[in-house]
Amino acid sequence: MTDEQHPGDADGSAVDETAAEERSRLQDRLSADSLTSRRDYLRVMATVSGGLVVGSVAVSAGVLPRHGDAAAADVQPLKVVDRLRRGQAVTFAYPTEHDRAIAIRLQDGTLVGYSTVCTHLACGVLWREDRGAEGELYCPCHEGAFEPREGAVVQGPPPRGLPKVLLAERTDGSVWAIGTAYSDESRLHAACRELNAKDSGVRLGHVACPNSARS
Amino acid sequence: MAHPADRPEEFRSDSALGAAAPWSAPGSVQPRLNRPVADRYPQIRPTSGYGDSRIRRSGPGPGAGTDHDPERSAMLTGRLVVVLSVVVGQLWALGVGVDAWMQGHTSTAWWCTGFEGLSFLIALAAWRFGPTDH
Numbered sequence: 001m002t003d004e005q006h007p008g009d010a011d012g013s014a015v016d017e018t019a020a021e022e023r024s025r026l027q028d029r030l031s032a033d034s035l036t037s038r039r040d041y042l043r044v045m046a047t048v049s050g051g052l053v054v055g056s057v058a059v060s061a062g063v064l065p066r067h068g069d070a071a072a073a074d075v076q077p078l079k080v081v082d083r084l085r086r087g088q089a090v091t092f093a094y095p096t097e098h099d100r101a102i103a104i105r106l107q108d109g110t111l112v113g114y115s116t117v118c119t120h121l122a123c124g125v126l127w128r129e130d131r132g133a134e135g136e137l138y139c140p141c142h143e144g145a146f147e148p149r150e151g152a153v154v155q156g157p158p159p160r161g162l163p164k165v166l167l168a169e170r171t172d173g174s175v176w177a178i179g180t181a182y183s184d185e186s187r188l189h190a191a192c193r194e195l196n197a198k199d200s201g202v203r204l205g206h207v208a209c210p211n212s213a214r215s
Numbered sequence: 216m217a218h219p220a221d222r223p224e225e226f227r228s229d230s231a232l233g234a235a236a237p238w239s240a241p242g243s244v245q246p247r248l249n250r251p252v253a254d255r256y257p258q259i260r261p262t263s264g265y266g267d268s269r270i271r272r273s274g275p276g277p278g279a280g281t282d283h284d285p286e287r288s289a290m291l292t293g294r295l296v297v298v299l300s301v302v303v304g305q306l307w308a309l310g311v312g313v314d315a316w317m318q319g320h321t322s323t324a325w326w327c328t329g330f331e332g333l334s335f336l337i338a339l340a341a342w343r344f345g346p347t348d349h
Binding site: 042053060184185 | 291308310314318325331332334335343
C-alpha cells in the first residue's frame with residue numbers, strides 16, 4: 001500500500017466539505033428565521049401601520065406631484081403645432097419640460113390632449129390608431145389602454161384615466177395647450193377651476209361653470 | 216487521594232463482604248446533622264404549608280414549569296391576525312386615497328387618512344394592550 005492519494009478521493013472530500021458548508025449555512029439561516037417571533041411580527045406590523053398613516057397624511061397634504069394642480073395655471077399657453085390633420089398625433093411637453101403630453105386629432109375632427117404618463121407605473125403611453133374603434137392610447141409596460149375621447153381606462157391595470165391637457169385651436173389652425181386637468185376630470189371642470197385660480201376675470205362666455213372647487 | 220468510587224477494586228471488595236461502603240453510608244459524620252427534621256428545623260410546624268401564613272409562594276408543585284395560561288398563545292396569534300388585517304385595510308385605504316387625491320378629491324383623501332389613523336390605533340391597542348406576558 002502506498003501513501004499516494006487518489007484524485008477521486010480529493011474530489012470526494014471537496015464535495016463533502018461543500019455539502020457540509022451548505023448545510024451549515026442552511027442551519028444558520030433557519031436559526032436566524034426562528035429568532036423572529038410572533039411578538040416581533042406584531043411589533044413590526046404595528047410599526048408598518050404607523051408608517052402607512054404617515055404616508056397617507058403626506059399624500060393628503062399634497063406631497064406628491066399632481067397633474068392639473070392650480071400651480072400649473074401659472075404656466076403660459078404653449079403652441080403645440082401649426083396644424084394637426086385628422087388622424088395625426090403630436091407629442092410635446094406641457095406644462096413643464098418634464099411633463100410629456102400628446103395632442104391627437106381624431107378622425108371625426110375632435111381635438112384631444114392627454115398626459116402620456118401612465119397612471120399605473122408612469123410608463124410612457126403611445127398612440128395606437130390601429131387599436132380599438134377610434135384608436136387607443138396604449139401603455140406597453142403592462143398592456144394598459146385608454147380610450148381617446150375621455151382618457152378612460154379600457155384595459156389593463158391603470159387605476160385612473162389619463163389626465164387631460166386642455167387644447168384650443170385658433171382660427172389659423174394652430175393648436176395651443178392652455179391648461180391641465182386632474183385624472184378623470186372633465187375639460188369644462190378643469191377650465192373653470194384654472195380660470196378661477198388665475199382670477200383673470202376671463203369667463204367661458206355663455207358656458208356655465210360647474211362648482212369648480214373640488215372637495 | 217482518589218475517591219473510593221474511582222477505585223473499582225476496593226468497591227468490588229467491599230461489596231463482596233456484604234457491608235455498605237463507608238463513602239455510601241447514609242447520614243452525616245456530624246451527629247447534629249443526623250437529628251430528626253423537627254429537631255433540626257423547629258420553625259417548621261406540622262401545619263406548615265398552604266395554611267402557614269408565612270408561606271407566600273407555592274413553589275414548585277403541580278403544573279410547575281408548564282404554561283399557566285394555555286390560551287395566551289392563541290391570543291397572541293389572534294392579535295397578530297388583527298394587526299395584519301388592519302394593515303391590509305390600510306393598504307387598501309391608501310390606494311383609494313391616492314386615487315382620490317390624484318382626481319382632485321382632496322376631502323376623500325383626508326377621510327382615508329382618518330381611516331388610516333383609526334386603524335393604526337386599533338393595531339396599537341392590539342400590540343400594546345394584550346394580556347400580560349409571563
